[in-house]
Amino acid sequence: MSPRPKVALELIEILDAAxxxxxxxxxxxxxxxxxxxxxxxxPPSLYNHFxxxxxxxxxxxxxxxxxxxxxxxxxxxxVAGDEAVMAISKAYVHFAREHPGIYExxxxxPNMEDExxxxxxxxxxxxxxxxxxxYRLEGETALHAVRGFRSILHGFSSLEKSGGFKMALNxxxxxxxxxxxxxxxxxxx
Amino acid sequence: MSPRPKVALELIEILDAAxxxxxxxxxxxxxxxxxxxxxxxxPPSLYNHFxxxxxxxxxxxxxxxxxxxxxxxxxxxxVAGDEAVMAISKAYVHFAREHPGIYExxxxxPNMEDExxxxxxxxxxxxxxxxxxxYRLEGETALHAVRGFRSILHGFSSLEKSGGFKMALNxxxxxxxxxxxxxxxxxxx
DNA sequence: AATTATAACTAACAGCATTAGTTTTATCAA
DNA sequence: TTGATAAAACTAATGCTGTTAGTTATAATT
Numbered sequence: 333m334s335p336r337p338k339v340a341l342e343l344i345e346i347l348d349a350a351x352x353x354x355x356x357x358x359x360x361x362x363x364x365x366x367x368x369x370x371x372x373x374x375p376p377s378l379y380n381h382f383x384x385x386x387x388x389x390x391x392x393x394x395x396x397x398x399x400x401x402x403x404x405x406x407x408x409x410x411v412a413g414d415e416a417v418m419a420i421s422k423a424y425v426h427f428a429r430e431h432p433g434i435y436e437x438x439x440x441x442p443n444m445e446d447e448x449x450x451x452x453x454x455x456x457x458x459x460x461x462x463x464x465x466x467y468r469l470e471g472e473t474a475l476h477a478v479r480g481f482r483s484i485l486h487g488f489s490s491l492e493k494s495g496g497f498k499m500a501l502n503x504x505x506x507x508x509x510x511x512x513x514x515x516x517x518x519x520x521x
Numbered sequence: 522m523s524p525r526p527k528v529a530l531e532l533i534e535i536l537d538a539a540x541x542x543x544x545x546x547x548x549x550x551x552x553x554x555x556x557x558x559x560x561x562x563x564p565p566s567l568y569n570h571f572x573x574x575x576x577x578x579x580x581x582x583x584x585x586x587x588x589x590x591x592x593x594x595x596x597x598x599x600v601a602g603d604e605a606v607m608a609i610s611k612a613y614v615h616f617a618r619e620h621p622g623i624y625e626x627x628x629x630x631p632n633m634e635d636e637x638x639x640x641x642x643x644x645x646x647x648x649x650x651x652x653x654x655x656y657r658l659e660g661e662t663a664l665h666a667v668r669g670f671r672s673i674l675h676g677f678s679s680l681e682k683s684g685g686f687k688m689a690l691n692x693x694x695x696x697x698x699x700x701x702x703x704x705x706x707x708x709x710x
Numbered sequence: 711a712a713t714t715a716t717a718a719c720t721a722a723c724a725g726c727a728t729t730a731g732t733t734t735t736a737t738c739a740a
Numbered sequence: 741t742t743g744a745t746a747a748a749a750c751t752a753a754t755g756c757t758g759t760t761a762g763t764t765a766t767a768a769t770t
Contacts, residue, residue: 335749336735364727373749375727380748385727444684453685473698475690479677480699482685484669487676495633496642496671501664509662510669514699517706524718525766553758562718564758569717574758712770719764726757733750740743 341371346381347395350388354433359440362392362433386442390449393441396434397452403427404459413466414515420463421485421511422504428489435489457482467519477518484510530560535570536584539577543622548629551581551622575631579638582630585623586641592616593648602655603704609652610674610700611693617678624678646671656708666707673699 349370353362364385368375382388407423408416428435441449460478469477488507491497497506538559542551553574557564571577596612597605617624630638649667658666677696680686686695 335733336747337749338736341748363725365725374751376729376751377749379728439679439683439685450687454687472690475688476695476698477702479680479686479690479695480673480702482680483674483676483699484672485676486680486685487672487674488668490628490679491668491671491675494628496628496675497668498639498643499664501661501668506665506668509665510672510703513666513669513706514703515706517702517704523766524764525716526718527767530717552756554756563720565720565760566718568759714767714769716767717765720762722761723759724757725759727755729754730752731750732752734748736745736747738743738745740741 341373341381343381343391346371346378347391350392351395351431351434351437354392354437355431356433359433359436362388362437364388389437390441390443390446392434392437393439393444393449394452396431396438397449397456399431399434400424400427400438401452401455401459404456408459408463412463414512416463416466417481417515418508418511420460421481421507424485425489425492425504425507428493432493436493439486467515469518473518480514480518484514530562530570532570532580535560535567536580539581540584540620540623540626543581543626544620545622548622548625551577551626553577578626579630579632579635581623581626582628582633582638583641585620585627586638586645588620588623589613589616589627590641590644590648593645597648597652601652603701605652605655606670606704607697607700609649610670610696613674614678614681614693614696617682621682625682628675656704658707662707669703669707673703 346367350362350367353366353370364375364378367388368378371378378388382391403423404420404427407419411419443449457478460481461474464474464477464481467474467477488510492503497503535556539551539556542555542559553564553567556577557567560567567577571580592612593609593616596608600608632638646667649670650663653663653666653670656663656666677699681692686692
């Protein structure tokens with residue numbers, strides 16, 4: 333109840349708490365006030381762990397991208413080709429569905445050009461590139477294809493979350509059809 | 522400089538001002554304080570025109586969706602099939618590029634389930650459906666395809682804006698390749 | 711000409727991020 | 741064992757935000 337507690341708060345505990353708020357109530361509810369309340373400390377004390385709200389958002393973005401990467405990497409184990417593409421696609425969308433707050437935070441860094449953010453994000457790009465190597469695409473086509481997949485997955489997740497898909501039409505089925513179509517389209521010339 | 526001016530402020534002027542702030546400085550800068558300053562009035566006066574920040578965001582979303590629809594509808598005039606799909610795709614991405622703030626506001630309504638927001642958004646969906654009719658897709662496939670196109674276009678625009686595409690690779694070229702691939706994949710063989 | 715409704719205003723408040731300065735205590739060196 | 745240091749909490753205060761309440765001047769209407 334006083335300065336310098338027995339065991340100090342770890343950054344990871346703070347990020348977990350922030351992620352919980354984000355998933356439960358939305359990213360706009362992860363304020364320093366709410367976060368401090370959840371942790372049982374006062375808002376200014378958070379400044380001992382990160383440099384203000386912008387820095388928290390950046391750290392949450394990196395934290396979220398890393399969690400997403402782990403899920404995708406797991407999904408890609410032991411599969412290849414179409415099966416691998418479908419596996420990571422489903423894993424991506426399911427992650428965004430189960431962790432809407434963390435996923436949203438993934439794109440909420442104050443400066444996405446930030447080196448650390450880019451570096452973490454490039455792990456996902458690299459993973460996708462590696463999976464697409466099965467298709468032996470020529471030249472820059474593979475890179476364009478990666479952009480295509482990321483667009484589809486992010487766009488689908490984003491629209492699903494914001495209620496953009498209103499029609500009574502199975503979402504997982506949509507995803508499967510969309511991914512299959514894009515794979516087939518990329519494959520042939 | 523006093524109550525009840527000669528000519529009252531119109532809602533459209535307010536939305537234009539808000540859109541200008543959004544495009545120029547980002548949506549997070551369209552605060553009631555900034556908006557009032559730009560209009561030469563005091564923040565509380567804005568409550569005569571809409572019911573708080575949430576209502577402004579909703580009105581901005583509708584305003585943005587309508588402007589986007591106009592652009593897409595124009596792009597679809599006098600073209601059909603692949604050409605039409607490519608035309609509205611480019612128009613969509615260019616709109617998001619030229620009006621990043623307005624585009625972002627398009628998805629920032631407090632409640633995307635809102636009837637008025639859904640109704641405006643369905644105009645874009647309908648337009649896309651009509652264009653895809655050229656492909657004579659069977660059953661629900663057309664609806665899944667619409668979801669695919671929206672995912673690609675929104676995802677691409679969103680990632681481009683947030684700096685997600687880091688590589689030195691032409692963006693318009695990527696879009697063209699992605700759309701062509703998806704069209705080919707969706708077309709029945 | 712008198713009334714009414716409108717759209718501005720001022721004043722005040724709560725909640726937010728943030729800064730400055732303080733205090734307690736765990737850790738480490740002498 | 742003791743003393744110094746640094747870490748991590750704290751209180752207090754500031755300026756910004758959206759918002760509400762109540763006021764006033766004027767355009768429009770009766």
